[in-house]
Every structure is written in C-alpha cells, then in structure tokens.
Amino acid sequence: MSEIRETLFRYLTLLQLIPRSPGRIATPVLQEKLQERGFQIDTRSLQRDLRDKLALHFPLICDDDSKPYRWYFDREFHCNLPALDVPSALTLVLAEEYLRGLLPPVVIGQLAPQFSDARRLLDDMERNGLSQWAKRVRAIPNGKALLPAQLEESTWQSVAQALLEKKALDVTYLSRSREVRKSFTLHPQGLVSRHSVTYLLATVNDYDDIRQFALQRIEAVAFSNNAWRESEGFDLDDYISSGAFGYPQGSDDVRLVAHVEPQVAWLLTETPLAERQTLVPLPDSDWQRLEAEVPDDQQTLWWFRGMGASVEVIEPQAWRDDIRTNAERILSRLDKAPAGG
Amino acid sequence: MSEIRETLFRYLTLLQLIPRSPGRIATPVLQEKLQERGFQIDTRSLQRDLRDKLALHFPLICDDDSKPYRWYFDREFHCNLPALDVPSALTLVLAEEYLRGLLPPVVIGQLAPQFSDARRLLDDMERNGLSQWAKRVRAIPNGKALLPAQLEESTWQSVAQALLEKKALDVTYLSRSREVRKSFTLHPQGLVSRHSVTYLLATVNDYDDIRQFALQRIEAVAFSNNAWRESEGFDLDDYISSGAFGYPQGSDDVRLVAHVEPQVAWLLTETPLAERQTLVPLPDSDWQRLEAEVPDDQQTLWWFRGMGASVEVIEPQAWRDDIRTNAERILSRLDKAPAGG
DNA sequence: GCAAGATGCGACGTGTCTTGTCGCTTGCTA
DNA sequence: TAGCAAGCGACAAGACACGTCGCATCTTGC
Numbered sequence: 224m225s226e227i228r229e230t231l232f233r234y235l236t237l238l239q240l241i242p243r244s245p246g247r248i249a250t251p252v253l254q255e256k257l258q259e260r261g262f263q264i265d266t267r268s269l270q271r272d273l274r275d276k277l278a279l280h281f282p283l284i285c286d287d288d289s290k291p292y293r294w295y296f297d298r299e300f301h302c303n304l305p306a307l308d309v310p311s312a313l314t315l316v317l318a319e320e321y322l323r324g325l326l327p328p329v330v331i332g333q334l335a336p337q338f339s340d341a342r343r344l345l346d347d348m349e350r351n352g353l354s355q356w357a358k359r360v361r362a363i364p365n366g367k368a369l370l371p372a373q374l375e376e377s378t379w380q381s382v383a384q385a386l387l388e389k390k391a392l393d394v395t396y397l398s399r400s401r402e403v404r405k406s407f408t409l410h411p412q413g414l415v416s417r418h419s420v421t422y423l424l425a426t427v428n429d430y431d432d433i434r435q436f437a438l439q440r441i442e443a444v445a446f447s448n449n450a451w452r453e454s455e456g457f458d459l460d461d462y463i464s465s466g467a468f469g470y471p472q473g474s475d476d477v478r479l480v481a482h483v484e485p486q487v488a489w490l491l492t493e494t495p496l497a498e499r500q501t502l503v504p505l506p507d508s509d510w511q512r513l514e515a516e517v518p519d520d521q522q523t524l525w526w527f528r529g530m531g532a533s534v535e536v537i538e539p540q541a542w543r544d545d546i547r548t549n550a551e552r553i554l555s556r557l558d559k560a561p562a563g564g
Numbered sequence: 565m566s567e568i569r570e571t572l573f574r575y576l577t578l579l580q581l582i583p584r585s586p587g588r589i590a591t592p593v594l595q596e597k598l599q600e601r602g603f604q605i606d607t608r609s610l611q612r613d614l615r616d617k618l619a620l621h622f623p624l625i626c627d628d629d630s631k632p633y634r635w636y637f638d639r640e641f642h643c644n645l646p647a648l649d650v651p652s653a654l655t656l657v658l659a660e661e662y663l664r665g666l667l668p669p670v671v672i673g674q675l676a677p678q679f680s681d682a683r684r685l686l687d688d689m690e691r692n693g694l695s696q697w698a699k700r701v702r703a704i705p706n707g708k709a710l711l712p713a714q715l716e717e718s719t720w721q722s723v724a725q726a727l728l729e730k731k732a733l734d735v736t737y738l739s740r741s742r743e744v745r746k747s748f749t750l751h752p753q754g755l756v757s758r759h760s761v762t763y764l765l766a767t768v769n770d771y772d773d774i775r776q777f778a779l780q781r782i783e784a785v786a787f788s789n790n791a792w793r794e795s796e797g798f799d800l801d802d803y804i805s806s807g808a809f810g811y812p813q814g815s816d817d818v819r820l821v822a823h824v825e826p827q828v829a830w831l832l833t834e835t836p837l838a839e840r841q842t843l844v845p846l847p848d849s850d851w852q853r854l855e856a857e858v859p860d861d862q863q864t865l866w867w868f869r870g871m872g873a874s875v876e877v878i879e880p881q882a883w884r885d886d887i888r889t890n891a892e893r894i895l896s897r898l899d900k901a902p903a904g905g
Numbered sequence: 906g907c908a909a910g911a912t913g914c915g916a917c918g919t920g921t922c923t924t925g926t927c928g929c930t931t932g933c934t935a
Numbered sequence: 936t937a938g939c940a941a942g943c944g945a946c947a948a949g950a951c952a953c954g955t956c957g958c959a960t961c962t963t964g965c
Contacts (some may be wrong), residue, residue: 230923230951232621234572239647246649250941265925270942280573290932290941296646304643306580308587310724314667314674317757321666322659325703333655337678348728356728358800362666363758364863370836383651387689387697416658417704419835437834459699493778494760495711522705529870532893547898550891552873557888571922571952591912609953611913631912631961 233262237272238281243300243336245376247286247293301336307344313360315341320362325419327374327439371419372439381444382423386411391447392425397440409436410452413459424462426454433457476516479523480538485509487533496523574603578613579622584641584677588627588634642677648685654701656682661703666760668715668780712760713780722785723764727752732788733766738781750777751793754800765803767795774798817857820864821879826850828874837864 240256241248254269273294277283282297307315319338322331331338345356385392392409409425412433416422423436433454476497483491488502488511500515513534517523524542527534528549536543581597582589595610614635618624623638648656660679663672672679686697726733733750750766753774757763764777774795817838824832829843829852841856854875858864865883868875869890877884 229617229621231572231575231617235645238645239643241646242649243646266941267926267943268924271924274943276570276572280570287942292942300646302576302580302645304576304579304645305582305584305637305641308583309728310721311674313724313728313755314671317667317671318659318663318675321663321757325662325705326655326658330655330658333652334659345728352730359727359754361754361756361800361804363756363804364666370838372834380651383654386700387650387654387686389693413700413702414654415702415704416662439834459702463702463704493713493780497711525870528872529866531869531890532897535894535897543898546894549872550894550898553876553887553891554895556873556876557884557891606954607912608914608955612953615914628913633913 233257233264234272234277236260236262237269237277241283241294241296243296244284244298245380247295249291249293251291253294299336299339301340303337303340307341309344309348312341312344313356316345316356316360317362320360321364324364324371326416327371327379327419327421329374329376329379330421332376333379372421372437374421374439375441378438378441378444381446382411382414382438382441385409385446385451386414386423389451389453391449391451393445393447393449394436394441395443396436397442404442408447408449410454412454412457413462415459415463424459426452433462475519477519477539479513479515479517479536479542481513481527482510482535482537483513483530484533485511487530488513574598574605575613575618577601577603578618582624582635582637584637585625585639588636590632590634592632594635640677640680642681644678644681648682650685650689653682653685654697657686657697657701658703661701662705665705665712667757668712668720668760668762670715670717670720671762673717674720713762713778715762715780716782719779719782719785722787723752723755723779723782726750726787726792727755727764730792730794732790732792734786734788734790735777735782736784737777738783745783749788749790751795753795753798754803756800756804765800767793774803816860818860818880820854820856820858820877820883822854822868823851823876823878824854824871825874826852828871829854 236257237253240253250266250269250273253273254264254266257264257269273283274285278285282300284295284297286293286295315338319331319334319341349355381392384390390411392411393406394409395404395406397404407427409423409427411423411425413424414421415424415435421438423438423441424433425436426432427434431454479496482505483502491500491502491513495515496513497515497517500513502511502513504510505512519539524545527536527542528546536546577598578594581594591607591610591614594614595605595607598605598610614624615626619626623641625636625638627634627636656679660672660675660682690696722733725731731752733752734747735750736745736747738745748768750764750768752764752766754765755762756765756776762779764779764782765774766777767773768775772795820837823846824843832841832843832854836856837854838856838858841854843852843854846853860880865886868877868883869887877887
C-alpha cells in the first residue's frame with residue numbers, strides 16, 4: 224500500500240475495523256491493523272481519534288475494565304454508504320418477511336442492523352406523512368412455513384467462522400433421539416440450509432465419512448486445538464444430489480407432460496416451471512397441455528402432488544405412478560380408519 | 565440541528581447523500597442538502613471535497629457533460645460501517661440463494677451491492693487459502709421454485725417510490741390475456757409479494773374498488789399529474805385474509821389432529837407446525853399422533869396434501885374431506901384417461 | 906447572439922486542527 | 936519492587952482545511 228496520509232480515510236478505515244457489540248478490539252491491535260493497511264500512526268493519535276473524535280459522534284463504546292482498552296459499536300449501529308434509497312429499503316423489508324420463515328431467527332439476527340436501517344428510513348418517511356409502509360407491504364411465503372429451528376447465536380457464529388476459516392470445532396451434540404449427549408471434534412466441510420433447518424456437514428474425530436449435524440442440536444461449541452482436516456474429494460453438489468437431504472435427483476432433466484386446469488395454466492404463464500415451457504389448449508375442455516423440461520427431483524414432484532386434482536401428470540410415467548399410488552394409499556388409509564369428526 | 569463543524573462527519577454525510585449509478589446529484593443540490601443538515605460550507609470547499617478528496621479514494625464519478633456537474637457512485641460500490649463480519653457475510657450469501665427463487669431478479673438487484681460486498685469479503689478470505697465458500701454453502705428452498713416473473717428495474721423503482729411517497733402512477737398495463745393493452749392512472753394502496761409474483765394493489769382512475777396489478781405486466785410507468793387518492797378503510801391484512809390471493813383464511817386457528825409416519829414426526833420435532841404442538845406415539849404402530857393449533861389457511865392444508873400418504877388428517881373434518889375428495893378426483897381422472905407412458 | 910448569472914478552478918493566506926514527543930500515572934507481571 | 940504496557944494531558948511544529956478572489960467556461964433568457 225502506498226503511504227496514505229489522509230485523515231478522513233484513516234478514520235473510515237478505523238470505523239470499519241471496529242466490530243459490533245459482542246466483539247471488541249484492543250487499541251494496540253487497531254494500530255497494528257492500520258499499519259497493515261498503510262496508515263503509519265502514533266499510538267497517542269489513535270487514542271485521541273477514538274476517544275475525542277469518533278466516540279463523540281458515533282455509538283462507539285470503550286470497554287476499560289482491563290488495560291489495553293477495547294472498543295466496540297453499539298449492537299444496533301449500522302451505516303450504509305451510500306445511504307439506502309426507497310426501493311432498496313422496501314426490498315429489504317420484503318426480504319426480511321420471507322427469510323423469517325426460512326432461516327433461524329439467530330441467523331437473521333446477523334442482518335438485524337441492516338433491516339432496522341431500512342425500517343428506520345421508512346419510519347422517517349412516515350413522520351413526513353408518507354409511507355405507512357408497515358400497513359402496505361406483505362410477503363406471502365411459498366408453501367407452509369414451519370417454525371424455524373431455535374439456535375444459539377454463538378453456535379451460528381462459531382460454525383460460520385470455523386467453516387470459512389477452516390478450523391476444527393469441539394462440540395457437544397444432542398443425538399437425534401434427544402436423549403444421548405456426545406462430545407467430539409468436527410472438521411467442517413460444508414453447510415446446507417434446507418427449509419428452516421441448517422446442517423453442518425463435517426467429518427468426526429479421526430473418521431473420514433461425512434455426517435450431518437443440525438445446528439440446533441449443537442449444545443456447546445468451541446474452536447478445537449486439533450488441526451482441521453480436509454475431506455478429500457468431497458463435493459457438496461454431488462452430495463446433495465445423491466439424496467442426502469431427502470431429495471435424490473437425477474442428474475438430467477426430464478420431459479414433463481401434464482394437463483392442467485385454467486387457473487394453474489395462468490399461474491404458469493406468469494411464473495414458468497422452466498425456461499422452455501409450452502402451454503397449448505386442449506380440445507373439448509378449458510384445460511391446457513403443459514410441456515417443459517424440469518429437474519428430476521422430489522421438489523418438482525412434490526409441487527405436482529400439492530396441486531392435487533388440478534393437474535394430471537402424463538409423463539414421466541414414474542411420477543404418474545407415484546401420484547396414483549399416493550392417492551390410493553390415502554384412500555385406503557381413510558377407509559380403514561373412518562375417524563368421525 | 566446544532567452547528568456541526570467536524571469535517572469527518574460532513575464527509576460522511578456527503579457520501580450518504582450521493583446516490584448510486586443510475587442516479588446523480590448536482591453540486592449545488594448537495595450544498596443545499598448539507599445546509600439542511602447543519603453543515604454551513606462554502607461552494608468552493610464542497611467542490612474541493614468532491615474532486616480532490618473523496619473522488620480519489622472512492623469510486624465516485626463526476627458527470628461533467630453539462631455545467632452543474634453531477635456526482636454519482638459506481639453501480640457496485642457499497643460500504644458497511646462497521647464492516648461485515650464473517651457470519652454476517654455467510655448469512656447474506658444464504659439469504660441471496662433463498663431470495664433468488666422468491667423475488668424478481670430486478671428486486672434482488674436492488675441489494676446486489678450488499679450481496680457482492682459479502683461475496684467480496686469471502687473471496688478475500690479465499691485468497692488467504694481460506695473459505696472456498698462457494699463450494700461449501702447451499703440453500704435448498706422449501707417447495708418447488710417457479711421461475712420468478714420478469715420485471716423492469718424502472719418499474720420496481722417507480723412502484724416502490726409511488727407506494728411509499730403516496731403518488732399516483734400513469735401506467736400501460738397488459739391484460740391477463742396478454743392481448744389487450746390499456747392505459748390508466750393507479751393510486752397505489754399496497755404491495756404484496758406472493759411466491760415469485762409481486763402485485764400492486766391500487767384503485768384505478770376515479771373508481772374506488774381495489775384491484776390487483778402484477779408488476780411484470782406493467783409495461784410503461786410514470787408518476788402521474790393526478791393527485792394520489794387514499795382508499796378509505798382499506799386494510800391490507802383484511803384484504804389478504806379475505807382470500808384475495810387464493811388463500812381464504814379463517815380468522816381463528818383450528819385444532820389439528822393427525823397421524824404421521826415416523827419420518828414426518830421427526831421433521832416436526834425439529835421444525836414444529838406451531839408454538840404448541842404435541843407428538844405422542846400411537847399404539848400398535850410406529851406412527852405418531854400430532855396435535856397442534858394451526859392457522860386455518862390454504863397453505864397449511866396444501867402442506868398436508870403434499871405430504872401425501874405419510875400423514876392422515878383426523879381433524880378438522882373439512883380438511884379430511886378435502887384430502888379424500890382430492891384423492892378420489894385424481895384417481896377418477898387417471899382411470900378415465902389411462903395415458904400410456 | 907449577447908449579456909448576465911451560475912459554476913468550476915487555481916492560487917493564496919489565515920487560522921485551526923492534527924500529530925509526534927515527552928513526562929506522568931496506573932495497573933499488571935515477573 | 937522493578938519493569939513494562941497502556942492511557943492521558945500538555946505543548947509546539949507543521950499540515951491542512953477553508954474562505955476569498957479573480958478568471959475561465961458554460962448555461963440561460965431575452
């Protein structure tokens with residue numbers, strides 16, 4: 224880095240280096256990091272900058288319990304450069320509504336400052352008699368939202384950091400039955416968020432096989448003294464498409480043919496199933512014939528199953544059979560146990 | 565505002581006032597806005613700040629085609645204070661993967677700078693031999709992702725602004741059949757994003773009834789000279805729960821009773837259907853009895869329908885009947901047309 | 906097409922602010 | 936108890952931020 228003397232720029236760098244509330248950073252460390260970035264500055268100046276300049280104008284807090292003082296921002300502080308515009312703020316609000324059903328609250332909490340920044344902007348408009356955004360914007364999630372799994376904030380932070388910084392973790396883990404509690408060392412290889420549950424993929428202790436660990440079942444977590452081991456030849460996409468998350472998936476697309484009722488046809492013209500998709504009217508009815516190349520996965524089949532009697536799958540035959548079998552089993556079950564209402 | 569003299573603070577305000585690329589702001593306007601915020605500054609100083617200070621250190625571009633020069637940021641520029649930490653960056657990557665199937669690309673584009681900021685941070689780690697995040701993180705969406713509707717960037721921006729700033733819009737709109745093109749004035753009252761289609765709720769011209777307009781069918785849009793009219797007594801939540809989006813919904817929760825197979829039971833212990841939910845083993849089988857208070861909406865029913873033969877709904881009777889009827893209709897349709905595969 | 910006003914810019918001088926240094930204090934450690 | 940690390944007040948030197956002026960250029964309105 225070339226020698227930068229600009230004061231302003233040093234201040235900005237400083238503001239970027241200081242973490243938000245759970246974290247903190249000591250003055251000497253700050254000085255070191257500034258030096259790495261080309262700012263040759265005296266200790267005294269740094270102290271002055273923090274206490275007499277920045278702390279007066281920002282929610283910047285000093286932890287002076289022990290001597291190398293440590294600095295951090297208020298939990299809620301956030302500042303975008305450039306400032307959010309109205310459409311972006313609206314997008315953030317929508318995004319938050321959707322994500323609330325998809326990611327654990329703690330994970331969304333990581334973005335809380337950004338979301339509240341957006342809400343603050345909209346609230347400010349409201350004070351000028353505008354917006355009333357809270358009454359005007361809604362996101363309706365796709366499909367039934369199950370309640371996201373509960374999860375400790377520190378768990379998410381440690382796991383994210385370990386995964387990306389290639390560190391091993393010592394964890395205490397609750398077994399599936401929720402009865403046995405075990406401790407071992409994990410070597411994180413990947414992370415998959417599926418619906419509202421997030422899984423860490425890792426090898427255990429000295430073993431080589433990849434296993435899944437639901438984050439909400441990790442009870443205690445700490446960086447391990449053991450060195451992280453890479454799992455040779457592990458490919459996350461292969462792993463997923465091999466069906467590890469209940470969605471075995473043929474690698475090739477399949478040709479789908481189905482008859483659909485008008486309402487479904489209309490939905491599909493707006494939001495198609497695939498890039499190339501055709502809908503042609505059927506003779507002697509108001510239904511339409513749908514053709515498309517779709518992925519051969521459980522998700523797509525599930526979608527058709529959910530449409531119920533509004534669609535009739537013609538091809539692939541396997542799906543047609545699946546739907547028939549499913550309907551037959553439902554009926555036989557219902558007939559067997561005619562539970563009165 | 566009290567008189568603020570701090571240079572740093574003025575610079576920050578300046579950086580917040582300058583918009584990203586499609587937008588731009590003229591020097592005199594900047595001076596005016598600064599003054600509104602308590603920064604009394606000479607024109608000359610402002611010019612110097614922009615050209616000699618900020619533009620040297622930020623992707624700040626000057627449009628000097630015509631004389632009041634206009635300033636703007638590079639399309640991609642984004643800066644968080646404090647800087648993103650690793651867990652937040654990871655969260656953003658996950659959020660983007662999820663949202664890609666839920667919001668139109670253009671809407672997500674509004675947040676592109678934030679997402680690319682996160683990716684940049686992770687890429688930087690990679691250069692230090694860490695992360696390889698792109699190979700290690702996946703989001704598996706809940707349910708079949710239809711392709712989000714296509715939409716013009718300017719449409720989204722105008723609609724968002726009009727809705728929140730209470731302005732009327734002149735639009736050209738493609739009718740549902742995609743054949744008739746009509747022009748009228750809309751008075752926006754609300755916005756609903758449902759799955760991957762976003763609808764503007766508005767009154768038309770001088771009429772009083774609320775109608776829905778899918779954003780992707782708005783062809784041309786401009787702020788109207790007509791004054792915006794509020795729709796008296798309009799309540800978005802009432803509107804939605806009255807079934808306007810295909811999900812009529814009883815206002816009260818219903819008591820759900822169902823028998824579920826072990827795999828489903830397991831899923832529900834991790835991500836419950838509702839806050840209060842019980843699962844007790846059934847005698848003489850490995851299935852479990854599920855009880856919960858759930859919303860009386862189409863979404864929940866749809867979810868059970870998708871589970872197929874893995875669950876048997878006992879109560880409410882209406883749902884049980886719906887599922888039976890549905891299965892019967894599927895079978896009768898399949899038997900009527902035994903399309904060979 | 907011209908004049909008046911608006912905007913940009915280089916130069917300069919003043920006054921403020923920044924910054925390194927020094928010396929003292931405090932708290933921890935060996 | 937000495938030594939070290941960190942924080943802080945004071946001070947002086949020097950950097951730089953800022954208003955002013957004069958000129959050039961562009962825009963606008965008649």
